[in-house]
Amino acid sequence: xxxxxxxxxxxxxxxxxxxxxxxxxxxxxxxxxxxxxxxxxxxxxxxxxxxxxxxxxxxxxxxxxxxxxxxxxxxxxxxxxxxxxxxxxxxxxxxxxxxxxxxxxxxxxxxxxxxxxxxxxxxxxxxxxxxxxxxxxxx
Amino acid sequence: xxxxxxxxxxxxxxxxxxxxxxxxxxxxxxxxxxxxxxxxxxxxxxxxxxxxxxxxxxxxxxxxxxxxxxxxxxxxxxxxxxxxxxxxxxxxxxxxxxxxxxxxxxxxxxxxxxxxxxxxxxxxxxxxxxxxxxxxxxxxxxx
Numbered sequence: 314x315x316x317x318x319x320x321x322x323x324x325x326x327x328x329x330x331x332x333x334x335x336x337x338x339x340x341x342x343x344x345x346x347x348x349x350x351x352x353x354x355x356x357x358x359x360x361x362x363x364x365x366x367x368x369x370x371x372x373x374x375x376x377x378x379x380x381x382x383x384x385x386x387x388x389x390x391x392x393x394x395x396x397x398x399x400x401x402x403x404x405x406x407x408x409x410x411x412x413x414x415x416x417x418x419x420x421x422x423x424x425x426x427x428x429x430x431x432x433x434x435x436x437x438x439x440x441x442x443x444x445x446x447x448x449x450x451x452x
Numbered sequence: 453x454x455x456x457x458x459x460x461x462x463x464x465x466x467x468x469x470x471x472x473x474x475x476x477x478x479x480x481x482x483x484x485x486x487x488x489x490x491x492x493x494x495x496x497x498x499x500x501x502x503x504x505x506x507x508x509x510x511x512x513x514x515x516x517x518x519x520x521x522x523x524x525x526x527x528x529x530x531x532x533x534x535x536x537x538x539x540x541x542x543x544x545x546x547x548x549x550x551x552x553x554x555x556x557x558x559x560x561x562x563x564x565x566x567x568x569x570x571x572x573x574x575x576x577x578x579x580x581x582x583x584x585x586x587x588x589x590x591x592x593x594x595x
Contacts, residue, residue, distance in 0.1 A: 316478075316479055316499075316501070316502040317501045317502045317505040318505070319474075319475075319478040319479055319502075320475070320479060320502035320503070320505040320506040320509065321505040321506065321508060321509045321512070322474070322478075322509065323471050323472075323474050323475040323478065323479070323483060323506060323509065324471075324505065324506035324507060324508065324509020324510045324512070324513070325509035325510075325512045325513040325516070326467055326470060326471035326474065326509070326513065327467070327468055327471040327472070327483060327485075327506075327509065327510060327513065327555075328509055328510040328511065328512060328513025328514050329464075329467050329513035329514065329516075329517055330464045330465065330466070330467030330468035330469075330470075330471060330513075331464065331468070331510070331513070331514065332464070332513060332514040332517050332518065332523070332525060333460055333463050333464035333467060333517070333523060334460055334461050334463070334464020334465055334467075334468070335457060335460055335461075335464070335525050336464065337514055337525055337527065338525055338526065338527040338528060339527065339528060339529055339530070340527065340528030340529075341455070343584060344455050346577075346580050346581050346583075346584040347584045347585070347588055348581055348585070349585055349588075349589055350588060350589070351454065351455060353455040353456055353457075354456055355455070355456055355457050355458070355460075355461040356461070358458055358461035358462060358465060359461045359462075359464055359465035359468065360465065360558055360559060360562075361465065362461065362462045362463075362464075362465025362466050362468075362469065363465040363466070363468040363469035363472065363559045364469065364559060364562060364563050365465075365466075365469065366465070366466050366468075366469025366470055366473065367469040367470075367472050367473050367559065367560070367563040368563050370469075370470075370473035370477075371473060371476055371563060371564065374473060374476050374477045375476075377477075379480070380476070380477060380478060380479060380480030381477055381478045382478045382479055382480075383479060383480050384480075385480060386476070386480040386481075387480055387481045387482065389482065389561075389564060389566065390551060390568070392551075392568065393568075394567065394568050394571045397549055397550070398550050398551065398568060398571065398572055399550070399571065399572070399575050400549060400550070401545075401546045401547065401548070401549030401550020401551065401572075402546065402550040402557070402571075402572040402573075402575035402576040402579070403546070403575055403576065403579040404542050404545060404546030404549065404550070404579075405542065405543055405546030405547045405550055405553060405576050405579075406546070406575065406576035406577065406578065406579025406580040406581075406582075406583065407539075407542050407546070407579055407580070407583050408538070408539040408540065408541070408542030408543035408544075408546060409539075409543060409554075409576060409580040409583075410579065410580035410581065410582070410583025410584045410587070411530075411535060411538065411539040411542070411583055411587065412530060412535070412536055412539035412540070412543070413528075413529075413530070414539065414540075414543065415485075415543065415553050415554040415555075416485040416486045416489060416543065416547060416553050416554075416555075417485040417510060417553070417554065417555055419540075419543075420485070420489075420507055420510040420511060421510045421511060421513070421514045422514075422527060422529065423511055424511060424514050424515045424518055425527055425529075427527070427529045427531075428531065428533060429529040429530050429531050429532070429533060429536040430529050430536075432533050432536045432537050432540065433536040433537070433539060433540035433543075434540065435537075435540065436536070436537040436538070436539070436540025436541045436544065437489075437540040437541070437543050437544035438489070438493075438544060439540075439541065439544060440540065440541040440542070440543065440544020440545035440546075440548070441486075441489060441490040441492075441493050441544040441545070441547075441548050442493040442544075443541075443544070443545060444490070444493075444544070444545050444548035444549060445490075445493040445494055445495065445548070449495065450495070
């Protein structure tokens with residue numbers, strides 16, 4: 314229950330950030346990806362600003378023995394850089410470039426109720442489901 | 453660079469960074485949106501509650517600020533439904549296979565100086581850039 318409330322709070326703050334930074338607008342994101350057109354570097358500044366806030370804060374946070382609402386910090390993945398990582402990132406990039414949507418803004422954008430956005434989120438969730446079906450652990 | 457909006461980018465980025473820090477402090481997790489959503493479909497998913505709450509927050513935040521009429525954002529979403537379906541499928545499958553998206557690799561991963569996340573971020577930036585170049589400048593799709 315506490316974990317759900319804190320997740321709601323963090324998700325809300327994240328969504329506010331996507332709105333304020335205008336990353337909720339796929340047209341704006343495509344303006345960043347279109348280096349050969351009228352390039353809009355805003356997305357780069359969003360990432361830099363987020364990193365500038367997160368990096369020093371996480372340094373202090375990870376000095377704690379445990380998080381506030383649960384027992385331990387989730388250990389980050391330590392897998393090597395493999396073909397699976399790069400192939401996945403490449404496929405994601407194609408979808409991102411076609412639509413201007415990555416997962417966060419696709420969810421936040423639902424407030425506008427646009428058909429293209431709704432279809433995108435449906436297909437994205439289907440793609441995630443498909444992955445888990447195809448990579449179902451064998452028993 | 454007439455479309456560049458440095459102030460909203462800095463302010464919004466700061467909120468995203470603070471949200472990620474707060475999520476690590478409270479829940480002990482990295483705020484990677486594709487992992488939060490994708491794991492809902494995992495057979496070992498034992499914690500759908502907070503995941504759905506985080507996603508609900510992603511909608512609630514913009515809804516709250518949008519209602520105030522402050523900082524109106526206009527959105528341009530491609531209205532070709534087959535194209536959006538294909539793009540969504542690629543994003544959903546690709547982020548699951550590659551274990552992350554713009555937030556998980558591009559922000560949380562880079563913040564902890566992960567080489568894996570750097571490789572993933574450079575790869576999806578490059579592949580997205582090439583896709584936009586082909587669509588806009590070679591095939592001449594709408595700008």
